[in-house]
Amino acid sequence: MLVMKGIVKQFPGVRALDGVDLDVRAGEVHCLLGQNGAGKSTLIKVLAGVHQPDEGTISFNGAEVRPGSPNDAIKLGFATIYQELDLVDGLSVAENIFLGHEHARLGFVNRAAGRRAAREVLERLGHPEIRPSVEVGRLSPAAKQVVSMARALSHDARLIIMDEPSAALAHDEVANLFRIIRELTAQGVAVVYISHRLEEIREIGDRVTVLKDGRTVAVGLPARDTPTTQIVSLMTGRNVEYVFPPRTGRKAGEEVLRVEGLSAPGVFADVSFTVRAGEIVGLAGLVGSGRSEILEAVYGARPFSGRVLLEGRPVRRGVVGTVRRGMGLAPEERKAQALLLDQSVTSNITLGTLPEFARFGWIDRKRERSEAKRLSELLDIRPPDPERPIRTLSGGNQQKAVLARWLLGGRKLLLLDEPTRGVDVGARAELYAVIHDLAERGIGVLLVSSEVPEVLGLADRVLVLREGSVIHEGEAAELDEHRVLDMIMNGRAA
Amino acid sequence: MGEPTTKGKTAAPALPSIRGVGEMRHLGLLGALALLVVVGLVTRPENFATASNMVSILSLAATIGVITVGATFVIIGGGIDLSVGAVMALASVWATTLATQSYGPVVMAICAILVGTGAGLVNGWLIAYGRLVPFIATLAMLVAARGLAQRMSDRKTQLIQAENSAIVELSTTRWLGIPLLVYIFALVVVLGWILLNRTTFGRRTYAVGGNPEAARLAGIDVRRHTMLLYALSGLCCGVAAILIMARTTTGSSTHGDLYELDAIAAVIIGGTLLTGGRGTIMGSILGLLIFTLITNLFILNGLNTSDQLIAKGLIIVVAVLLQRRNLKERAP
Numbered sequence: 001m002l003v004m005k006g007i008v009k010q011f012p013g014v015r016a017l018d019g020v021d022l023d024v025r026a027g028e029v030h031c032l033l034g035q036n037g038a039g040k041s042t043l044i045k046v047l048a049g050v051h052q053p054d055e056g057t058i059s060f061n062g063a064e065v066r067p068g069s070p071n072d073a074i075k076l077g078f079a080t081i082y083q084e085l086d087l088v089d090g091l092s093v094a095e096n097i098f099l100g101h102e103h104a105r106l107g108f109v110n111r112a113a114g115r116r117a118a119r120e121v122l123e124r125l126g127h128p129e130i131r132p133s134v135e136v137g138r139l140s141p142a143a144k145q146v147v148s149m150a151r152a153l154s155h156d157a158r159l160i161i162m163d164e165p166s167a168a169l170a171h172d173e174v175a176n177l178f179r180i181i182r183e184l185t186a187q188g189v190a191v192v193y194i195s196h197r198l199e200e201i202r203e204i205g206d207r208v209t210v211l212k213d214g215r216t217v218a219v220g221l222p223a224r225d226t227p228t229t230q231i232v233s234l235m236t237g238r239n240v241e242y243v244f245p246p247r248t249g250r251k252a253g254e255e256v257l258r259v260e261g262l263s264a265p266g267v268f269a270d271v272s273f274t275v276r277a278g279e280i281v282g283l284a285g286l287v288g289s290g291r292s293e294i295l296e297a298v299y300g301a302r303p304f305s306g307r308v309l310l311e312g313r314p315v316r317r318g319v320v321g322t323v324r325r326g327m328g329l330a331p332e333e334r335k336a337q338a339l340l341l342d343q344s345v346t347s348n349i350t351l352g353t354l355p356e357f358a359r360f361g362w363i364d365r366k367r368e369r370s371e372a373k374r375l376s377e378l379l380d381i382r383p384p385d386p387e388r389p390i391r392t393l394s395g396g397n398q399q400k401a402v403l404a405r406w407l408l409g410g411r412k413l414l415l416l417d418e419p420t421r422g423v424d425v426g427a428r429a430e431l432y433a434v435i436h437d438l439a440e441r442g443i444g445v446l447l448v449s450s451e452v453p454e455v456l457g458l459a460d461r462v463l464v465l466r467e468g469s470v471i472h473e474g475e476a477a478e479l480d481e482h483r484v485l486d487m488i489m490n491g492r493a494a
Numbered sequence: 495m496g497e498p499t500t501k502g503k504t505a506a507p508a509l510p511s512i513r514g515v516g517e518m519r520h521l522g523l524l525g526a527l528a529l530l531v532v533v534g535l536v537t538r539p540e541n542f543a544t545a546s547n548m549v550s551i552l553s554l555a556a557t558i559g560v561i562t563v564g565a566t567f568v569i570i571g572g573g574i575d576l577s578v579g580a581v582m583a584l585a586s587v588w589a590t591t592l593a594t595q596s597y598g599p600v601v602m603a604i605c606a607i608l609v610g611t612g613a614g615l616v617n618g619w620l621i622a623y624g625r626l627v628p629f630i631a632t633l634a635m636l637v638a639a640r641g642l643a644q645r646m647s648d649r650k651t652q653l654i655q656a657e658n659s660a661i662v663e664l665s666t667t668r669w670l671g672i673p674l675l676v677y678i679f680a681l682v683v684v685l686g687w688i689l690l691n692r693t694t695f696g697r698r699t700y701a702v703g704g705n706p707e708a709a710r711l712a713g714i715d716v717r718r719h720t721m722l723l724y725a726l727s728g729l730c731c732g733v734a735a736i737l738i739m740a741r742t743t744t745g746s747s748t749h750g751d752l753y754e755l756d757a758i759a760a761v762i763i764g765g766t767l768l769t770g771g772r773g774t775i776m777g778s779i780l781g782l783l784i785f786t787l788i789t790n791l792f793i794l795n796g797l798n799t800s801d802q803l804i805a806k807g808l809i810i811v812v813a814v815l816l817q818r819r820n821l822k823e824r825a826p
Contacts, residue, residue: 086657093558270733296562299711301710301711319710319711319713320714320715323712324713325715329711333713336705336707336708337705337707337708337711338707338708338711338712339698339704339705340701340708340709340771341704341705342700342704342771342772343700343701343704347697347700347701351697351701351709351714352709352712352713353713354697354698355694357694358693358694361693361694361695362692362693363691363692363693363694365695405712
């Protein structure tokens with residue numbers, strides 16, 4: 001039904017898609033697999049009309065199509081259900097389902113007709129209990145998913161793309177999702193299903209396409225019978241160059257952080273580990289495995305039960321205190337969570353330790369500038385002008401500024417969440433060197449990354465997370481990408 | 495902001511500290527101000543450029559000016575304070591009750607400042623710890639403070655007694671021909687500028703307004719800082735209350751009606767983003783002077799106040815449109 005051939009999409013500096021082939025048959029569930037950065041999201045966005053491919057052809061039911069906008073894609077019968085559901089919380093279920101194509105005459109919405117139509121679609125999905133007049137914000141995540149699907153159906157979608165639909169769902173809700181998918185496929189709708197969970201793919205999928213580095217490496221494998229080892233080895237061994245600094249004879253010192261029985265309902269449970277001075281501990285896991293949330297809890301930015309001890313003394317909730325006691329966080333969303341984009345590099349570097357540059361609130365700007373200058377030279381932040389607004393710097397250099405922030409004021413523990421996200425290959429190597437350097441200085445580092453090779457290459461010890469639990473802990477040297485990925489996807493502690 | 499490369503390295507561009515009068519955006523405001531002066535000189539050559547007219551412009555600007563300094567902090571910090579005019583009125587009433595007046599002028603001044611700061615703290619506490627939206631919290635304060643002022647004064651204008659004329663002398667005593675209250679205004683502007691540009695408090699104000707999440711994760715106590723911003727705004731209202739008492743020789747629940755709009759308009763015209771994180775004291779003061787000058791020109795030329803309001807409305811829109819163009823040019 002859908003055939004994509006040789007799709008290429010070039011972004012500045014990155015070839016996100018480098019010749020992707022995909023063919024999807026009517027009435028099947030076609031699973032798309034690949035590691036982070038393999039090109040899955042970009043491919044979805046091409047189908048959704050958000051991105052236009054630079055090369056390649058898409059044909060649908062035999063005719064060549066070019067979705068130039070999201071509206072075009074909807075008209076073609078493509079519906080996309082994104083990971084973050086794009087529903088309007090303040091509107092009712094019916095209003096959400098028909099958002100953009102309301103039952104209306106002369107601009108007046110016919111609410112009764114909308115509700116009736118919404119009820120029909122919801123019944124078709126097997127959810128007559130969701131009332132069309134209810135505000136979407138009051139629904140559970142699972143019910144929201146149903147509404148999203150109802151919206152797709154209301155467009156008469158022939159092809160539904162689901163991006164990790166099960167990530168936000170509990171176990172029995174997943175079963176219901178699968179039931180709906182089966183009903184849809186029985187009606188001839190094709191589903192492109194993206195998930196990292198192999199057991200789901202085995203259960204619901206018909207065929208599997210594997211992406212690696214923006215290319216298709218396997219087309220149409222049978223979802224049930226292909227051995228796991230074959231799938232994992234297709235996904236691994238990516239050609240991204242990871243240049244890690246050589247391991248020096250760095251010795252871990254005193255214990256800096258001890259985490260005991262850390263739990264937060266529905267997010268992570270009973271997580272325990274330690275970080276010593278000069279040691280890099282890596283957390284490997286999928287999005288939604290609780291890795292970022294664990295960092296936030298340790299940092300005092302999220303409630304938890306259990307114990308977190310920094311240098312033997314318990315950490316209480318509240319970032320003000322943890323920063324004062326020598327923690328620092330480089331958050332996942334650099335622009336949204338770490339940077340003051342309008343401000344200078346200097347202001348951004350000194351933001352976390354401002355009191356140290358001030359006497360009675362009065363900032364010693366000379367010292368502030370000279371420290372910022374010293375650090376930008378140390379980390380080689382370019383351009384080498386600390387007075388520039390930080391928004392004019394590249395992602396890699398912005399990230400260096402965030403790390404520079406925590407080189408100040410005698411940090412004992414640094415929490416790094418996806419430190420190389422959105423950073424090009426050359427700058428990555430530099431960031432790796434900086435992270436190593438931090439550890440050499442005796443700082444304990446807790447590192448989270450979606451990229452397994454990065455965790456293995458940087459960390460001394462690795463914790464593998466799956467659905468909020470630690471399923472493996474061990475020396476990085478004793479693990480390889482294949483094994484870690486296998487654990488992450490299959491949930492087996494190897 | 496189109497960085498002033500002409501200034502060379504020492505000027506340290508992009509730090510909030512040099513966002514002084516010399517900036518491009520401020521040149522536009524200065525140009526507008528100059529244009530208004532020319533209009534004044536042409537239309538009313540005999541009245542406009544007189545010392546007494548200049549003094550009356552500055553005296554008029556002083557009261558709202560002090561409030562504008564506080565409002566600039568709040569808005570850069572990502573908030574809004576609608577209660578300023580009402581809080582000033584309440585402070586003026588409280589400071590001029592017979593009971594307060596019996597303690598003399600110093601206590602009256604302290605009373606005005608404490609009442610203003612107290613109201614600001616209530617605003618700040620509700621917003622920072624009670625999680626109310628600033629607009630709502632300060633709107634409630636606007637209504638309540640005005641009501642409390644009416645109740646305290648029984649809706650009567652309270653005259654400052656002869657023995658407390660020291661307050662009034664702030665307006666009548668001149669130094670180099672300029673009333674003392676203008677000097678107080680100038681002092682508040684200078685202190686505000688220092689606080690915003692040279693201290694950790696100011697730096698954190700930009701951080702809290704520009705990216706509260708980043709500020710929080712950098713270890714800044716965002717809530718406490720937010721509360722302090724509103725307290726500072728309240729403090730400025732208290733000082734403004736002293737000035738208006740000096741100028742009018744009264745305390746009244748009708749003082750400062752719609753001052754919140756003038757103050758916010760001045761801040762916006764001055765280039766401070768309503769969304770927070772960017773702005774300057776100097777811009778706000780220039781914006782205020784433009785507003786005051788327009789009022790003055792309309793009065794001198796005998797035009798009616800309705801036209802004056804229309805002109806002010808147009809100026810707000812034009813100023814914001816121009817700034818948006820500026821922002822676009824700057825975007826990477």
